[in-house]
Amino acid sequence: MSVLLTLALCAQLHLAKDPTAPVAAAQPAPMTLVAAPYTLPPLPYPFEALEPAVDRETMAVHHGKHHAAFVNNLNQLSAESPELRQGGIEALLPKISKFPPAVRNNLGGHYNHAMFWQVMAPVGKGGKASAALVKAIDQQFGSYAQFQTQFSDAGAKRFGSGWAWLIVLPDGKLAITSTPNQDNPLMDVAEMRGIPVLALDVWEHAYYLKYRNLRGDYIKAWWEVVNWNEVNRRYDAALKAKR
Numbered sequence: 640m641s642v643l644l645t646l647a648l649c650a651q652l653h654l655a656k657d658p659t660a661p662v663a664a665a666q667p668a669p670m671t672l673v674a675a676p677y678t679l680p681p682l683p684y685p686f687e688a689l690e691p692a693v694d695r696e697t698m699a700v701h702h703g704k705h706h707a708a709f710v711n712n713l714n715q716l717s718a719e720s721p722e723l724r725q726g727g728i729e730a731l732l733p734k735i736s737k738f739p740p741a742v743r744n745n746l747g748g749h750y751n752h753a754m755f756w757q758v759m760a761p762v763g764k765g766g767k768a769s770a771a772l773v774k775a776i777d778q779q780f781g782s783y784a785q786f787q788t789q790f791s792d793a794g795a796k797r798f799g800s801g802w803a804w805l806i807v808l809p810d811g812k813l814a815i816t817s818t819p820n821q822d823n824p825l826m827d828v829a830e831m832r833g834i835p836v837l838a839l840d841v842w843e844h845a846y847y848l849k850y851r852n853l854r855g856d857y858i859k860a861w862w863e864v865v866n867w868n869e870v871n872r873r874y875d876a877a878l879k880a881k882r
């Protein structure tokens with residue numbers, strides 16, 4: 640599992656001197672999530688790059704305040720927990736049940752958001768689902784349209800705050816699931832475990848400034864900014880890790 644997770648959990652994190660400052664880059668880099676000191680990864684595009692689907696102010700607060708808080712909290716927690724300073728997130732998430740809730744929430748929040756920024760891209764810059772991924776989607780869900788509906792429903796019907804996920808199961812098949820709060824499918828507490836290849840944040844902080852209570856409208860617009868190039872990369876890495 641460790642090799643599989645190591646490949647799947649790739650992230651390249653950099654310390655942002657000003658967490659509210661956007662950092663423009665054409666494409667997100669492969670990731671390697673490391674343990675303490677935890678750092679806030681820069682957005683791979685400017686705050687306004689995802690408009691009109693996701694507005695500038697939401698991105699600025701979401702990245703510069705919410706994600707930054709997870710990172711700051713983790714560094715405070717790691718001062719009291721040597722295990723949080725060793726091994727990287729890929730070694731910690733599968734045994735998250737052994738940690739207190741604060742670690743679960745903040746470690747999940749950090750991982751989830753680092754991934755979320757990467758699986759989005761400006762309209763027209765995200766490419767398309769690869770032939771291999773389209774084939775797997777068709778096999779598992781019947782059609783792309785049915786996949787999209789099921790994934791959207793997973794986000795829309797998640798009670799309270801949480802996430803919708805497309806994951807690769809241990810048998811290599813795709814599945815859609817959702818998690819509450821900042822949990823994710825890599826955690827040993829998840830109802831359905833697998834390697835995430837697409838993530839959707841349905842916390843109110845992800846959409847409330849623009850969409851208010853209309854989560855469904857946010858999800859509908861969000862499909863316009865999915866970075867399929869990154870989803871394809873994650874899907875391929877998950878399958879290779881299984882060989």
Ligand SMILES: [Fe+2]
Nearest residue numbers: 705840842845
């Ligand atoms: Fe969020």
